[in-house]
Amino acid sequence: MPVQDVAIGIDLGTTNSSIAVCYKDGRVVVIPNDQTGSRLTPSYVAFDEGTHTVGERAKESPHENAKNTIFQMKRIIGRKYGDAEVVRNKELWPFQLRCGEDGHTPMVVINDLDEEMLLSPVAISALVLKSLKSSAEAFLGQPIDQVVITVPARFTDAQRKATKEAGAQAGLNVIGMINEPTAAAIGYEIEGNESQTFLVFDFGGGTLDVSVLQSTEQSSFRVLATEGDMELGGADFDNKLLRHYIDRFREQHGINLREQPPALARLRLMCEKVKNNLSGRSDSYLASLAYITGAINFKERTTRTEFEIITDQLFQRMLNPVKSALRAAGKDKSDMDFVLLVGGCSRIPKVRQTLEAFFVDVPIKCDAFTDEAIAMGAAVYARSVMQKLAGLPSKYKVFDITPFTLGVGVAQGKVVPLIAKGTPIPVQERKPFTTQRRDQASAMVRIYEGESELSAENRLVGVVHLSDLQTGPGDQPHIVITFAYDESGVLNVTATERENETGITLSLH
Numbered sequence: 001m002p003v004q005d006v007a008i009g010i011d012l013g014t015t016n017s018s019i020a021v022c023y024k025d026g027r028v029v030v031i032p033n034d035q036t037g038s039r040l041t042p043s044y045v046a047f048d049e050g051t052h053t054v055g056e057r058a059k060e061s062p063h064e065n066a067k068n069t070i071f072q073m074k075r076i077i078g079r080k081y082g083d084a085e086v087v088r089n090k091e092l093w094p095f096q097l098r099c100g101e102d103g104h105t106p107m108v109v110i111n112d113l114d115e116e117m118l119l120s121p122v123a124i125s126a127l128v129l130k131s132l133k134s135s136a137e138a139f140l141g142q143p144i145d146q147v148v149i150t151v152p153a154r155f156t157d158a159q160r161k162a163t164k165e166a167g168a169q170a171g172l173n174v175i176g177m178i179n180e181p182t183a184a185a186i187g188y189e190i191e192g193n194e195s196q197t198f199l200v201f202d203f204g205g206g207t208l209d210v211s212v213l214q215s216t217e218q219s220s221f222r223v224l225a226t227e228g229d230m231e232l233g234g235a236d237f238d239n240k241l242l243r244h245y246i247d248r249f250r251e252q253h254g255i256n257l258r259e260q261p262p263a264l265a266r267l268r269l270m271c272e273k274v275k276n277n278l279s280g281r282s283d284s285y286l287a288s289l290a291y292i293t294g295a296i297n298f299k300e301r302t303t304r305t306e307f308e309i310i311t312d313q314l315f316q317r318m319l320n321p322v323k324s325a326l327r328a329a330g331k332d333k334s335d336m337d338f339v340l341l342v343g344g345c346s347r348i349p350k351v352r353q354t355l356e357a358f359f360v361d362v363p364i365k366c367d368a369f370t371d372e373a374i375a376m377g378a379a380v381y382a383r384s385v386m387q388k389l390a391g392l393p394s395k396y397k398v399f400d401i402t403p404f405t406l407g408v409g410v411a412q413g414k415v416v417p418l419i420a421k422g423t424p425i426p427v428q429e430r431k432p433f434t435t436q437r438r439d440q441a442s443a444m445v446r447i448y449e450g451e452s453e454l455s456a457e458n459r460l461v462g463v464v465h466l467s468d469l470q471t472g473p474g475d476q477p478h479i480v481i482t483f484a485y486d487e488s489g490v491l492n493v494t495a496t497e498r499e500n501e502t503g504i505t506l507s508l509h
């Protein structure tokens, strides 16, 4: 099979997305949005008058249309309606969520042209991906098909599968997924003959990802540990400010802006602006919104010190994954040759100061193209995957690891681990299991993700029903369960009956 001329990488972000191409000669270009010329496309979709817009235009869509302007879907993709993260986010979103008919998918409610439409986070993410695809096709003058999409290192199996599904719905063939910190390392072209050990601190809009990596030989990356905080990103700084302003406004005017979606939408965008401006030279910013509600204007001056006090809790949390990643890698902070700081939040002065104070003498690399390194790394990785698929040697070798322990639920609410957290991937593990009772013809296998011995404290990845089992004494280990974890971090489970060796591939939903 001939290798295509272009390899495409997509950084599908919580706030901004970007798409990059890696040409055959190794050149990498971040593709500008075909409408705005910007290399970043806000991950926003707005529905209006029977049609939809994506990106900058959607982000700037009229505030009266706040209920139909959807963003931050990455925070809930692959999650269940009742999950704490979904509940926490939806409280401050101007659009509505409702539980889907399947009883667990959070669905976004769109009301347009007097009609109600329910769309899943996957479907909305697919619209963002479609828009990136069409920008890339216009830029390259050719259709694109095979892509690599990046995901936070701590994305669960369900979140990875949902991301892949979004790609498929956008008409893309997702040939691989790569963890964002790993992609950032490749994007920065960290290579050399000597072995280097470094920590990637990727602080984006939705999540904080931390990985300790080693570049062992030229163009080879080995991930030693990966940790993160899935509930810590730029959006949380915005939310802290938002809550602060809502409280101030209520104190002053006795009005709850939470109940007014257009006001809430305007205030949220203002919070992002305040935060970003306070990363610059000015040490205070005057937030002002005319007629935020009725004839009342919103006006608040916030200093950088106030901002740092309001968001102090978040700064305190940001070192936790750094410490656990170093511990899991068996390294000390002084063993790091450097720290690579990427993601939009790396521009917040206190983020950098906090890292500098912690790492002391370790150099911190961070530059203007912090927003683009992940998409660029994904495109370079896509080139490697395509070469591998075509049976050719590839330049980059990436050895990533599993972010969680994966296991099977057994009697007494316990979990038997099959693949431990931190195992290099791809990996395959098999284990024989018994049925619990004599002559048991069917069984239910529950698959869990997480570090507890108890199933109730882990995440349920999926349930598999086995039927028509050979009956016999219950204590014979006759079901062999195989977990195959691929390079994209996606789990496939197979069960085989030892007697007849018939394989059943189990789909997990």
Ligand SMILES: Nc1ncnc2c1ncn2[C@@H]1O[C@H](COP(=O)(O)OP(=O)(O)OP(=O)(O)O)[C@@H](O)[C@H]1O
Pocket: 012, 013, 014, 015, 016, 017, 074, 180, 203, 204, 205, 206, 207, 208, 233, 234, 235, 272, 275, 276, 277, 279, 280, 342, 343, 344, 345, 347, 348, 371
């Ligand atoms: N100058 C700045 N100061 C502070 N924050 C900034 C600045 N510029 C951008 N940001 C914030 O960075 C975040 C976006 O960063 P980035 O583009 O890396 O995230 P993302 O890729 O969308 O999210 P994730 O990787 O978590 O899915 C937003 O919250 C944005 O407001």
Ligand SMILES: [Mg+2]
Pocket: 011, 013, 014, 180, 204, 205, 343, 374
């Ligand atoms: Mg990102």
